[in-house]
Structure formats: structure tokens, C-alpha cells
Amino acid sequence: MTVPVLVTGLGVVAPNGLGVDAFWSATLAGHSGIAPLDRFDAGRYPASLAGQIADFDAAAHLPNRLLPQTDVSTRLALAAAEWALRDAAVGADDVPDYDMGVITSNASGGFQFTHGEFRKLWSQGPQFVSVYESFAWFYAVNTGQISIRHGMRGPGAVLVAEQAGGLDALGHARRTARKGTALVVSGGVDSSFDPWGWVSHLASGRVSPVADPHRAYLPFDTAASGYLPGEGGALLVLERADAVAHRGAPRVYGEIAGYAATFDPP
Known part of the structure; x- marks a missing residue:
């Protein structure tokens, strides 16, 4: 019988909230986090709105030694991973190091x-x-830094993807857990808000040029004018059901019951 794979921890870093509680409260209140980019002069580009995280202080969440060796996306990923593991109440000796893996996407x-x-x-x-x-x-x-910081020596992987990359990572993490790894930290975190990264988004021709933050991103609406890039993401702690029972995890958010993938047609 296949052992179920359960979600026991959540970590979120988003433009409209740092941490699950802040993110969910903002989402319920309709706060999107969309605002003008301010890390460089975006006024000369055809679009200047994005989902930018404005209140993340990396020095408050990470050791000083990590700051000079990490990009903003890795700093966000490290924070999300720590919050997810804390949410799952995973102690330093709860799971053997070779029985914990990390699978991320960006x-x-x-x-x-x-x-x-x-x-x-x-x-x-x-x-x-x-x-x-x-x-x-x-x-x-991101996979490497998370695994090093938390002593996770089990299976590690990265999916280089966009759009549904975080979901693809969870699908791969589910397969990894079903093959025997007790715990896997998985999800997607990204950031590309410098001029070069911004131009790479604009080159698609799909970024919304609308200047009103309340009207620029309207998915599933007849007035939709394109997408807006965002930064941040979410990491989850996935565990085999037998491992959850063995260590007495405080909560289970749900089960990853299945996974499938498709593609965007022309």
C-alpha cells in the first residue's frame, strides 16, 4: 500500500505578507501587494508595476555570514524554509539528516x-x-543553501521552470517521499527585479502596461491586459504519513493526493 504524503508546515514570503498569517489576512482583505517598482528607475519602461516585497529585512532573519553570499531570492527562500520547518515543529533530532530532502523551483x-x-x-x-x-x-x-543550513542530506533537486514550477516541485517531492524519504521541503521562490531581469519579463510582450495598481492585473476578466511579475513564493514541509505519526507532528494541513502536468499550447 502506498504511504500518503502529508503537508505539515507552511512558509510564505509574498508582496502582501510575510508569513502565513499575514499573507492570508491580506488575501482575505483583498490586498494584492501590487505597487510601482522602486529598486531602480522603471519609469522609462513600458510597464512599472509589480508584486515587490518591500518590508523584508534579511539581516533580521539570516546569519550575517549568509548575507554577502546570497541573492535576494535565496534570502527569501531561506526565510520561507525556516518558517515552514518551525510551523511543522521539526526539531534538530526529529528526523535523520539523510532522511530529509529539499526540492525547489525557480x-x-x-x-x-x-x-x-x-x-x-x-x-x-x-x-x-x-x-x-x-x-x-x-x-x-536555493536547494543547496536550505539543505546546508538545516542539515538535510537526503535527495535534493531543482526544477528550472516558470508559471507552475512550484507545483511541479511539489509533484516531484511527493514522488520522492513515496519512494522512502521521510521529509521533503519543497515549493518555489523567485525574484528578478533588477533592470536586466525586468527587461527579460518585458520581452515576452505579456506584461500589463496599465498604470493603475487596481486595474493592471485582472485575471479571468474581460479587461485583462496581461500579467505582472511578482517575487517571493512558498515552501511546504511534506512528510510521509508514517513519519508524521512517528514524530508526532502537531498538525496536518492536508494530503498531496495526486499530481499531473500539462503544457501551454501555442
Whole structure:
């Protein structure tokens, strides 16, 4: 008999709320988090609204040693993972290190970090480029940093995807747990709000040019004019039902009962 895979912890970093409670309260109140970009001068571009996280203080959530070696997307992912594990009440010795895995998804890697280092390379020379550039830009860095920080030595993977990438990661995490891994931290976190990352979004021709934050993003509406990029995401703690019973997890949010994937037609 296949062992069910359960969700026991949630961690959310979103433009309209940091943490599950703040995010859900804002969602119920209809607060979207859409606002003008302010990390660079976006006024000269055809679109300037996005879902930007404005109140995240990385230094308040991460050790100082991690700050110079991480992109903003990795900092958000590390915070979400910590909150999810805390929500699941996973103690340091509750699960063997080789029985915990990490599977994440993102679309762009450490855009802001690597473009800052490229700027140093072009303007100052290679000796000014951070040694952390070797991995801080990489798509797999969120999986790696989470696994290192929490001693998770089990299966690790990254899905380089967009749109439903976070859901694809959960599907892969479910398969991993069903094959025997007791606990998997999984989901998707992303950010690409520097000029280079913003232009990559605009190149699709699908970003909404509407200047009114209340009218720019209207999915499933006849007045829909495109999408708006956002940053952040969510990470979940997934556990096999037998592992949940063994460690006495305080709550179960639900079961990942199935998974399927399709594609966007032309």
C-alpha cells in the first residue's frame, strides 16, 4: 500500500505578507501587494508595476555570514524554509539528516546578485568580482543553501521552470517521499527585479502596461491586459504519513493526493 504524503508546515514570503498569517489576512482583505517598482528607475519602461516585497529585512532573519553570499531570492527562500520547518515543529533530532530532502523551483536563479557582479567585472575588473558569484547565481542555490543550513542530506533537486514550477516541485517531492524519504521541503521562490531581469519579463510582450495598481492585473476578466511579475513564493514541509505519526507532528494541513502536468499550447 502506498504511504500518503502529508503537508505539515507552511512558509510564505509574498508582496502582501510575510508569513502565513499575514499573507492570508491580506488575501482575505483583498490586498494584492501590487505597487510601482522602486529598486531602480522603471519609469522609462513600458510597464512599472509589480508584486515587490518591500518590508523584508534579511539581516533580521539570516546569519550575517549568509548575507554577502546570497541573492535576494535565496534570502527569501531561506526565510520561507525556516518558517515552514518551525510551523511543522521539526526539531534538530526529529528526523535523520539523510532522511530529509529539499526540492525547489525557480525561473531565473540569482538575477540581482549576478548582474551586480557583472557590473563590477565590466567596470572595475575581475579582481573585484565576489567569489560567491560561482554559485550565488545558480538555479540550484536555493536547494543547496536550505539543505546546508538545516542539515538535510537526503535527495535534493531543482526544477528550472516558470508559471507552475512550484507545483511541479511539489509533484516531484511527493514522488520522492513515496519512494522512502521521510521529509521533503519543497515549493518555489523567485525574484528578478533588477533592470536586466525586468527587461527579460518585458520581452515576452505579456506584461500589463496599465498604470493603475487596481486595474493592471485582472485575471479571468474581460479587461485583462496581461500579467505582472511578482517575487517571493512558498515552501511546504511534506512528510510521509508514517513519519508524521512517528514524530508526532502537531498538525496536518492536508494530503498531496495526486499530481499531473500539462503544457501551454501555442
